[in-house]
Amino acid sequence: MTGDWMNDDLDRYADYESAFEARQPRKRKPNHKPKLDRAAQIGAVAEVGAMESGFNTTYKPGLFEEGWLLNSLKPFQDMGLLADVLGRVKGGKEANVYRCEASEMAGGGLLAAKVYRPQMFRTMKNDHVYREGRNILNSGGAALKKTDHREMRAIGKKTAYGQEVMHTSWLMHEFQTLKRLHEAGADVPRPIASAANGILMSFVGDERLSAPTLGELRLDEDEAQAAFETVERNLRLMLDLGIIHGDLSPYNLLYWEEQVILIDFPQVISVEGNPNARDLLRRDVKRLADYFSACGVDTDTDRLFASLWPDEE
Ligand SMILES: Nc1ncnc2c1ncn2[C@@H]1O[C@H](COP(=O)(O)OP(=O)(O)OP(=O)(O)O)[C@@H](O)[C@H]1O
Ligand SMILES: [Mg+2]
Structure with missing residues (x-):
C-alpha cells in the first residue's frame, strides 16, 4: 500500500x-483602551x-x-x-x-x-x-x-x-x-x-502512580513473553468480534502488576465493512512484533500477521 x-x-x-500560543499579539493602536488580554x-x-x-x-x-x-x-x-x-x-x-x-x-x-x-x-x-x-x-x-x-x-x-x-x-x-x-x-x-x-x-494504577505504557518500559524476556501472549489473545478476540484496534502500539498498552491492558479505541475498525482493515491490522501487528521481538520474544510481523489473517497468500 x-x-x-x-x-x-x-x-x-x-x-x-499550542494553537493558543501560536497566536501573535496584535499591535496596539495609540490611545487604545486596554481590554482584557487573551x-x-x-x-x-x-x-x-x-x-x-x-x-x-x-x-x-x-x-x-x-x-x-x-x-x-x-x-x-x-x-x-x-x-x-x-x-x-x-x-x-x-x-x-x-x-x-x-x-x-x-x-x-x-x-x-x-x-x-x-x-x-x-x-x-x-x-x-x-x-x-x-x-x-x-x-x-x-x-x-x-x-x-x-x-x-x-x-x-x-x-x-x-x-x-x-x-x-x-x-x-x-x-x-x-x-x-x-x-x-x-x-x-x-x-x-x-x-x-x-x-x-x-483506573489502571493506584493513588500515586498511573500505569506506565509498554512504550515507556523494557520488559525482561519472561515478562515480555507473557505480555505478548495476552496481546495476541486480545487481537484474536477483537477479530472474532469483527474489529481491529487501528492504533495499537506499545503506547496504547498499559502495564500494571504484570498485566497488560489495552486502551484508546475511538478509531476502532470494522473488519467486514472497511477495505483498509487488512492494512491497518498489519500496521498494528508490525508495531507490536517490532516491540516484542526487541524484548526477546520469538515473533515477527509476517508470522504474527499470517496467524491472525490466515488467507494471506
Ligand atoms: N483507564 C486508565 N487508567 C490509567 N491511565 C489511563 C487510562 N486510560 C488512559 N490512561 C492514560 O492516559 C493516556 C492517554 O490515553 P489514551 O491513549 O486513551 O488517549 P489519547 O489522547 O488517544 O492518547 P494518545 O493520542 O497519546 O494515544 C494513556 O497513555 C495512559 O497513560
Ligand atoms: Mg493513546
Missing part, C-alpha cells in the same frame, strides 16, 4: 494549547465554566483546561458517580485523562476520566480511512439512519453541528467498543459511563 495517511495520522490532532479573557470564561459547573475539585486545572474540564465532567457528577478529580494523568493527542475519585454510590476508589479535547481543535486527517464501513453513533450509542436528514445534511456540509455529531460518534465508538470487549473478557478498562465529552472507566 502507498499509504501517506499512515504517517500523517500519527500527528493527526492539533494541540489546542489569557485573561479565557480565564474569565474558565471561571464562569467552573462556577456554572458548581464542581469543586482537589485538582486545580490550568487556565486553558478549567471550563472545558469541569463542564465535561459535570454529567458524571450529576449521575452521582464522581466525587472528586485528583489529578491529571496525561495529556494525549486527542484527550486528557484524569485520576478521579468515585462517589460512595459508585463504590469509591479510583476512576479514569478521559476527556476529549475541544472539538474546534479536532482536525483528524484521513478520518475516512477509519470510518469506512462503520456507523455514525449518537450519544445514546444508536446508529444514525439515512432518514436522520438533519444530521446527515449537517455532516455532509461539515457544519458546526455536523462536526459535533461526528465528535460524539468517535467518543461513542470508544465507549461501545470498551463495553463489547469488556463483556467478551478482553483486557481493557471497565467502562462505567459516557457523556457528551468524556468517558469514565476503571
Whole structure:
C-alpha cells in the first residue's frame, strides 16, 4: 500500500494549547483602551465554566483546561458517580485523562476520566480511512439512519453541528467498543459511563502512580513473553468480534502488576465493512512484533500477521 495517511495520522490532532500560543499579539493602536488580554479573557470564561459547573475539585486545572474540564465532567457528577478529580494523568493527542475519585454510590476508589479535547481543535486527517464501513453513533450509542436528514445534511456540509455529531460518534465508538470487549473478557478498562465529552472507566494504577505504557518500559524476556501472549489473545478476540484496534502500539498498552491492558479505541475498525482493515491490522501487528521481538520474544510481523489473517497468500 502507498499509504501517506499512515504517517500523517500519527500527528493527526492539533494541540489546542499550542494553537493558543501560536497566536501573535496584535499591535496596539495609540490611545487604545486596554481590554482584557487573551489569557485573561479565557480565564474569565474558565471561571464562569467552573462556577456554572458548581464542581469543586482537589485538582486545580490550568487556565486553558478549567471550563472545558469541569463542564465535561459535570454529567458524571450529576449521575452521582464522581466525587472528586485528583489529578491529571496525561495529556494525549486527542484527550486528557484524569485520576478521579468515585462517589460512595459508585463504590469509591479510583476512576479514569478521559476527556476529549475541544472539538474546534479536532482536525483528524484521513478520518475516512477509519470510518469506512462503520456507523455514525449518537450519544445514546444508536446508529444514525439515512432518514436522520438533519444530521446527515449537517455532516455532509461539515457544519458546526455536523462536526459535533461526528465528535460524539468517535467518543461513542470508544465507549461501545470498551463495553463489547469488556463483556467478551478482553483486557481493557471497565467502562462505567459516557457523556457528551468524556468517558469514565476503571483506573489502571493506584493513588500515586498511573500505569506506565509498554512504550515507556523494557520488559525482561519472561515478562515480555507473557505480555505478548495476552496481546495476541486480545487481537484474536477483537477479530472474532469483527474489529481491529487501528492504533495499537506499545503506547496504547498499559502495564500494571504484570498485566497488560489495552486502551484508546475511538478509531476502532470494522473488519467486514472497511477495505483498509487488512492494512491497518498489519500496521498494528508490525508495531507490536517490532516491540516484542526487541524484548526477546520469538515473533515477527509476517508470522504474527499470517496467524491472525490466515488467507494471506
Ligand atoms: N483507564 C486508565 N487508567 C490509567 N491511565 C489511563 C487510562 N486510560 C488512559 N490512561 C492514560 O492516559 C493516556 C492517554 O490515553 P489514551 O491513549 O486513551 O488517549 P489519547 O489522547 O488517544 O492518547 P494518545 O493520542 O497519546 O494515544 C494513556 O497513555 C495512559 O497513560
Ligand atoms: Mg493513546
